Amino acid sequence: MSLIIQQVIGYKEKNMGIHLDSNDSFSQKVYWINKLSGELPETNLMLDYVRPLFSSGKNKSFSFDLSDTLSQAIIKLGKGSYFSIYLILLSVFNILLPKYTRNNDIIVGIPVYDKIGIDCINTKVIPLRTQVKPQLSFKDLLLQVKDAAIAAYSHQNYNFDELIDLLALPTSPNQHPIFDIVVCLENIHLKSNLNQLNNDITISFKVNGENISADIDYKEHLFEDENIKFMSRYYTNILENVINNIHTQTSDVVLLKKFERYQLLTEFNNNIKQYPVEKTINQLFEKQVSQTPNNIAVIHQQNKLTYQELNCQANQLAELLRKLGVCKGEFVGIFKDRDINFLVAILAIYKAGGAYVPIDSTYPPNRIKYMLSNSEVKLLLTDFSLFNLLPGLVEGCSELSSIICLDSIVNQDIPLAKQIGLKIYDKLDFKQLSNDNVEVINDAVDPAYMLYTSGSTGLPKGAIVRHDGAINHIYAQFDELELTQEFCFLQSAPSSTDISVWQFLAPLLIGGKTVIVDIETVAIPDKLFQALKSQKITVVELVPALFGGLLEYTSQLPIHERELPCLKWMMVVGEPVSVSWVNKWLEIYPEIKIVNAYGPTEAADDITQFIVDKPLPENQRTVPIGKPLANLNLYILDREMQLLPIGAPGEICVSGIGVGDGYWKNEEKTNLSFVPNPFTDVSQKLPENRRDLIYKTGDLGRWLPDGNIQFLGRIDHQVKIRGFRVELGEIETFLGQHPNVRENVVVVQQDEPGNLQLVAYVVAKTEAVPSISELRSFLKEKLPDHMLPSAFVMLENLPLAPSGKVDRKALPKPDNLRPQLETVYVLPRNEMEHAIADIWQKILKVEKVGIQDNFFELGGHSLNVLQVYSKVRELFKADLVITDLFKYPTISSISRYLSQEENDESFTNQSNELNEQLEAGKARLKQRFLQKKQQNV
Template sequence: MGLHLHSNDLLSQKVYWINKLSGNLPETNLMLDYVRPLVSSAKNKSFRFDLPNNLSQVILKLTKGSDFSTYWILVSALKILLQKYTRNNDVVVGIPVYEEISTDCVNGKIIPLRTQVTPQLSLKDFLFQVKDAILGAYNNQNSNFDELIKLLEIPTIPNRSPIFDIVVLLENIHAKDNLNLVNNDITISLKVNAESISANIEYKEDLFQHESIKSLSRYYINVVESIMNNINIKISDIVFLKEPDKYQLLKAYNNNDREYPVEQTINKLFEKQVSQTPNNIAVFHEETQLTYQQLNQKANKLAELLRKLGVQKGEFVGIFKDRDINFLIAILAIYKAGGAYVPIDSTYPQNRIKYMLSNSEVRFILTDYLLLNSLSLLVEDCSKLSSIICLDDMILEKTQFANQTGLKIYNKSDFAQLPNDNVEHINDACDPAYMLYTSGSTGLPKGAIVRHDGAINHIYAQFDELELTQEFCFLQSAPSSTDISVWQFLAPLLIGGKTVIVNIETVAIPDKLFEVLKSQKITTVELVPALFGGLLEYTSQLPSHERQLPDLKWMMVVGETVSVSWVNKWLHLYPEIKIVNAYGPTEAADDISQFIVNEPLPENQRTVPIGKPLANLNLYILDEEMQLLPIGVPGEICVSGIGVGDGYWKNEEKTNFSFVPNPFTDAKKRLPENRRDLIYKTGDLGRWLTDGNIEFLGRIDNQVKIRGFRVELGEIETFLGQHQNVRENVVVVQQEEAGNLQLVAYMVAKKEPIPSISELRTFLKKKLPDYMLPSDFVMLESIPLSPSGKVDRKALPKTDNIRPKLETAYVLPQNDIERAVANIWQEILGIQQIGIYDNFFELGGNSLLAIQVISRLRKVLHTDIALRSLFDEPTIAGISHYIESVREKVKKLLVVSSASVSDREEIEF
C-alpha cells in the first residue's frame, strides 16, 4: 500500500496536536503488579509469541502484503484489548514515526496515537477511524513534543513517559533505535516473516509479573482471531475469552463446593450446641458471663413472650439498644420466636432512626429502660408498632409513655418467670435471619435482607478456612448495625466457643484493646484498618516480652483496604499470628472472599489481595454487559451462591438492579429448590490475578467504606445540598496516610454569608451518623468539570494544600495542660499549629481520632477523662478547662477521704 503524505508547516502541526491532546489524557496501561519505583534499576524482560499460522495468513491475505495495512490492523486489535484493560474508551498508545516520509525527525522518535474505542461501533468503521488517526499522526510527526507537553501542562513524573505507557511497532517499517529514551512501560514489537507474524513484548520487570504479560498475549491473539473471523462484528461482540479461558474463570477459580447444614436455622444449630456443651462459657461482657445452658434458658423465656405477643414466621423485630449480653439474648430469642432481627443504632440521628423504624414496619422493639425517653420521640410515625420490651433489670414507671403512645410496654418481670424450655421451631432456613440498613445514594438507607442459610454458610465456611474449634474465642467489637457484628455474635455459639463483647471505647483505645486480647485469651479478632493500625503502633513500642499474645491465632482486617506495609509490620512482630484480609458485602452475608497472609509480602506489592471465594460461592469479574472479563482486566466484582441475600426490603427497583439472574449455567452451585440463582452486583471494582486470587480496586460508583461502615457519597451530598446556602457540592474520599481515609466536602455557596464549618457540621449531624460526617469542608468558587460536563474529582484541590479556613484567630496555649493537649492534637491530626480555640472536628478530627486523643491524654496527664468530653468540649481551651475541673474534684475527694467525719460535713462540693 503506497503512502502519499504531505508535509505540513510546524504551526499547523502544533495546532493539530493541541486539538488532539487537549483535555484529560487517559492512562492507557495494564494495571501494575508492583508499586512504580521513583528510579528504576531493573532491566527490561521480554516475552515472545507467534500468531497461529492460519491467522497470520488471513491477515496477510486481507492486507495484500502491505506492511502499513498489517500494522494498522494489529494496532486496532491492541486498542480494542486495551479498552477492556483500562475501562476507558479513550485509548492512547505510542507509535514510531514512519520513516518513508521525508522528515527531519530523529530515528526512534515516538508519537502519540489517540482514538476512541466505542463498543457499539462496527469493527469495519473502527478500523478506518484508526487508519485516519495513524495517517493524521504521521502527517504531523515533526512537532516538538517537549514543547507541547509544557504548553498543554501535561504532568510529568520520573521514570514514566508523560503521554503513553505502551508503544506498538512493526519492525518491517519502524526502527527500534533509541526506544529506551522514551521511558515507556511496555513495548510490543510485531514482525512479518514471510507468511507468519511474530511478536515480542518487552516490559519493565519491576512493574509487571511475567504471567500478566503472558495473559496479555493470549487475549491479544483471541481478539485478533475474533476480528479476522468477522470484519463486520460490533466491538462489543468481540470475543476475548475462549472456552478454556471461561472454564478457568467459572470452574477452576470457583472450585469450592462443601457440605454445610444450610437446611437448618441458626436457632436449631445453637440449641444443638447447647446440648453438647451446656456448661461451656458462651458469652462474656464486662463482669458477667453465661454458660450455653444459661444463655439458652434466658433466650427461651424472652422467646416465649415474643411468641405470646404474636411474632410471626420471618417477621422483623427491632433491637434498639447498646451491645451487651442482653443484645445477644435478644437475637437468639427473636430467632426462637420465628422472627428476624433489625438492629437500630441508638446513636444515629433521629431522622434516620425514625425512617428505619417506620420503613421496617416492626411491631415489636426490644430495648432498655434508659432509652424509653428517646423512643418516645421517635415512634410517632410507626403505625404498626404495638409493643416495646425492656430487657434490663430497671423497673420504672411506664404508664406515662404508654399512655402517650398507646403502646404496650413490658419489662423483665413479664418474661422472667416464663418457661425456659426450647420453644417449638416455626422458622426455616429460607427465612430472613436479619436485615441491616445500608447507606443509600438517594439519602434513604436500604434494608438488606440475609437468610439463615446464607448466614450459616458464611459461618461454616470460616470454620473450615480458619480451622476453628471449641477453643474459638471471638472478640465482638463491631457496631450492631454492621454485617461484621453478626458472625462475631453468633459464630462461636455454633461450635462451642466463646463470644467476648466489648464496647467501642475498649476496642478503639490500643492499650485497652491489647489488654482484653490478652486477659480474655482471644483467639480471633476482627478490626477495621484504622483500629488495626492503632494496635500495631501501640504493640510495636512495647518490649518484646510484653507484647506477646500467645492465644491469638488470627488477625482479621476488614471493611477497607489494608496496606502491605502494615501487614508486613504485623507479621514481623507476630510471625505466628496470621493476617486474614477478608472482603464481602452486607447483601451476601458478609465475607465472600479472603486472603490469608502467612509471611511478609514483597515490599513493592501494590495491594493485599482479597483472595479466593469462600465455600459454595462463585465470584465473577464482569463488564457493564455482564460479560466475563479476562484475568488482569478490572471489572465489577459479582457473587452468586447460597450467601446471596433476598434483596432490599420494599425496594423493588434497587433489588432488580443489583440482584440479577445468573447467566452462567456452567458454574451454578447447588441451591435449595426454593431459591433463585441470583448474582449480586457489588458495585466494587476488582480483577482476577493469575494465581486465582482477586485484587480489590475500590468502588465503581461513589460508595466507599469508612472505618468498616459502607458509605455512599451521594447520600452525604444529598443532605448537604439541602442546606439553604449550599448551591452545589461534591464529597470525596482522600487518604491522608495509610489506613486513614477522610471524607472531604467541596461546596459552592449560593450567596453571602458563606456558611461556617461549624454550621455545616451541626446541620449534617442532625441527619447523618458520625462516621458519615466530612472531616474537611472546602469552599470553592466553582466545582471543576471534565470536558464531558461531569465533576472532575481529580481536579479538586487536595486538603494538604487547602485546609478549611478556621473561624477563630490563632491563640497560643497558655498553660501546661493546654500545651499537652495541643501537642497530642498536632501529632494525631498531623497539623503543626493549632490554637486553643480551634475546633477538633473542624480540623479533620473524627470519632476514632477523638478516642485516640482521650487515650493519650489519660496517659500523659494521669487523669480519668470521660470519652464524651471531647465531643462536648471540642477546643483545647474547653477540654483543658474540663480536665482542670476533674482534677479539682479528685483533690476534694482526697481531702474528704482523709478528713474526720465532722470535718467532712463542712466541705462543699
C-alpha cells in the same frame, strides 16, 4: 487495504519536508489541544507492583509468535503492505486495551517517520487517541484507526514538550505523561530509538516473510511475568476472532477460549462443601446446647452465661414474642447497646420465628425514625436507659405496637406508655415464662436479619440475609480457620454491621465463647491488648485503623510483654490493609496469621479471604482478598456482564447460597444489584425454592494468575471510611438540602496510605454564604459520625470537564487541602498547651494548631478523639473521660479543665452551651463518637 497506503503516502509526499510556518504551527497546536485537553484516560495495564519514584530495575521481554495460519491471514488482509498490517495489529490491540482500562477512550504511542519503507528513520513517538465503541465492527474500527493515524501523522511536527506544559500535564521521572504503551512494527519503525521514552510497555511486531512475531518489552519492577503472558494470549484470541470476519462487532469479540472460561468458572470456584444449610440458626444453637450445656457461651464485663442459661433466657423471651404475635419471617427491632441481653434478643427472635433489625441508638434521630418506620417493625426490644429517647422517635411509626424493656421493670406511667396504641412490657412479663425450647416455625430460607446500609438517594437501604446464607458463611469460616470448641471470639463490632452477626453467633454453633466488649475497649490500643490477653481471645477482627493502632502499641512493648499466646488469627476487614502493616505484624507475631477478608452485607458478610502467613514483597501493591469461600461462585465481569480474563479489572460479582434477598421494599435497587445468574450451568446448586442470582457488589477487582482476587476499590462513588460503607451521593443529598448551598460534591482524599478523609467542596448561594461550622452542624443532625466530612472547602464554582461533569481531578489536591478555620491563630502559652498542641498536630497531621482552634473543625473524628484521649490520659495521668473532649474541643478549654483553673466568663459561656447540647442527647453522645470504629460491610 492498499488504498490506506496510497492515502498516507500521497499526503506525506505532499507535505513532509516542508518547513512549517507560524500558521502551520498554530494549526498543529490547535489540533493537539483539541485531542488531548480535558481529562486524559488511564491507558496503562493494572500495575502489579508499586511504581517507584525513580526508574529502577531493567526491562524484561516476552516473545511470542502468531501461528502460520493467523500470520498469513493478517498479511493477506493487509495485502502485503507493512503499514496496513501495522494498522490491523494496532486496531486489535485497541480492542484488547479497554478490557484492562475499563475505558473505551484509548491513547497509545505510535512512532513517526519521514517516509514509509525499510529505510525509515524514527524521530519520536506521538499519541494516537481513538474511541472504541462496542457497536463498531472491526472493519469500521480499522477505518477509524486509519483516519486517526493519518490525522496524527499530519500534525506530527509539533513540540510535545510545549504541549505538556500548555496542558499542565503531570510529569514524572518514571512515567510518560501522555501514554504508557507504544505499539510499533519493526519493518517500518526503528525499535532501538524507543528506549528513552520512559513508557511502561512497548509491543513490537515483526513480519518475517509469511510469519509474524512479537516482543513485549515491559518494566520488570511494575509487572509480573505471568500477567504479560496472559495479555499476549488474549491478544491472540482477539486476532483469531476478527481476522476472518472483519464485520464482527467489537462487543461480540470472544476474548476467552473454552479452557480459559472453564478455569474462571470452575477451577477458580471449586469449593463445594456440605454444611447444615437446611437448618436455621436457632436449631443449630439448640443442638449445641444439648452437647455443651455447661460451657460458657457468652461473657460481658463481669457477667457470663452457660449455653443452658443463655438458651433458657432466650426461650422465655421467645415465649413472650410468640404471645405478642411474631410471625414466621417477621422483622423485630433491637434498639439497645451490645451486651448479653442483645445476644438473648437475637436468639429469642429466631426462636419466635422472626428476623432481627438492629437500630443504632447513636444515629441521628431522623435516621432512626426512618429505620423504625421503613422496617415496619411491630415490636421493639430496648433498654430502660433509652426510654427517654423513644417518644420522639416512634411518632409516625404506625406499625409499631409494643416495646419490650429487657433490663428493668417499667413504670406504666412513663410518657412513652401514654402514646396511643403503644403497649409497654418489661422483664417481669417474660422472666416467669417457660424456659423450654419453643416449637420451630421458621425455615432456612427465611430472613435472619436486615441491616441498613448507606443509600445514594439519602435514604439507607435494608439488606436482607437468610438463615442459610449466614450459616454457610459461619461454617465456611469454621473450615478455613480450623475452628473448634476452643474458639473464643471478641465481639467488638457495632450491632448494625454484618461483622457483628457472626461475632455474636459463630462461637455458639461450635461450642465456643463470645466475649462482648464495648467500643472504647476496642478503640484504645492498650485496653484492646489487655482484653485479648486476659480473655484468651483466639480470633479478633479489626478494621485497618484499629489494627494499625494495636500494631503501633504492641511494637513499642518489650518483647516479653507483647506476647499473645492464645491469639491464633488476626482478621483485618472493611478496608484495604497496607502491605507494610501486614509485614510488620508478622515480624512481631510470626505465629499469628493475618486473614484479609472481604465481603458485602448483601451476601452474608465475607465471600473471600486471603491468609497471610509470611511477609509479602514490600513493593506489592495490595494484599489480595483471596479465593471464594465454600459454596460461593465469584466472577469478574465487565459492564455487559461478560467474563473478564485473568489480570483485567472488572466488577466483583457473587452467586451462591450466601446471596441475600435484596433490599426491603426497594424493588428498583434490588433489580439493579441482584440479577439472574447467566452462568447457571456451572454455578453452585441451590435449594429448589431459591433463585440463582448474582449480586453485583459495585467493587472493582481482578483475578490473579493463582486464582486469588485483588481488590481495586469502588466502581461508583460508594467508598469505605473506617470500615463503614458510605454512599458519597447520600452526603451530597443532605448537604444540598442546606438553604444556602447551591451545589456540592463530596470526594475521598488520601493524604497518606490508609488515611482516607471525606472532603466536601461547596459552592454557596451568593446571598448568604454559610460558615463551615454551620455546615458541619447541619450534617451532624442528619448523618452518623462516619459520614461527616473531615473538611469543607468553599469554592466559587465546581470545576467542570469538557463533558460538563464535575472534574474531580481538578479539585484541590490533599497537599493544598487543610480545613478552613474561622478562628484567629493563637499560640500555645504554657507547657501543657504546647504538649496538647503537639498531640493534635501529630494525630490530625496538621502543621500548627492554635489554642482556640476547634478539634472537629480541624478534621477530627471519633477515631481521632480516642487517640487524643489515650495520649492525653497517658501524658498527664488525668482522670479524664471521653465526653470531656467533646465538652472542651479547644486546647485552651481542655488545658484549663485539666489544670482545674477557674473559668473566665467566655469559657463558662462556651462550656454551658456545649453542656446543653450534651444533655439533650447524653445517652447517645458518648457512643456517637466511639461506636463507629469496628465495622465490615
